[in-house]
Amino acid sequence: MIKKLCNLYIRHKTKNLTRIPLFTMTFDWKKFQKDGKxxxxxxxxxxxxxxxxxxxRKKLCECVDYIxxxxDMETFTKI
Incomplete structure (x- = not known):
């Protein structure tokens, strides 16, 4: 029963398995300003x-370093 509920939740969050996130990357602006990249x-x-x-993982890190x-990272902090 719990497995079925979990699968329903996953289907809902992924729009019926059409948008499945593979990874998430977050950027901490305050840490970037304080400590650098x-x-x-x-x-x-x-x-x-x-x-x-x-x-x-190495390729994703290279991509982030390139960005x-x-x-200009400050442009990503404004809408």
């Missing part, structure tokens, strides 16, 4: 296979 982004993966894939180096 080191540890200012957090990567959250939703599946253990993705979390354990070192190549994928931080080539874009």
């Amino acid at each position: 080191e540890n200012s982004c957090m990567l959250y993966t939703l599946h253990p296979d993705i979390a354990n894939d070192l190549v994928l 931080r180096d080539n874009y």
Whole structure:
């Protein structure tokens, strides 16, 4: 019964399994201002296979570093 409820919840949150998030990355502006780019982004993966894939994690970190180096991060803090 609990498994069925969990599956219904997952279907609801993913719009009937059409929008499944693979990872979430957050940017901490205050930490970026205080400490620089080191540890200012957090990567959250939703599946253990993705979390354990070192190549994928490295590529995602490179992507974040590229964004931080080539874009003004303050523009992302405003609507």
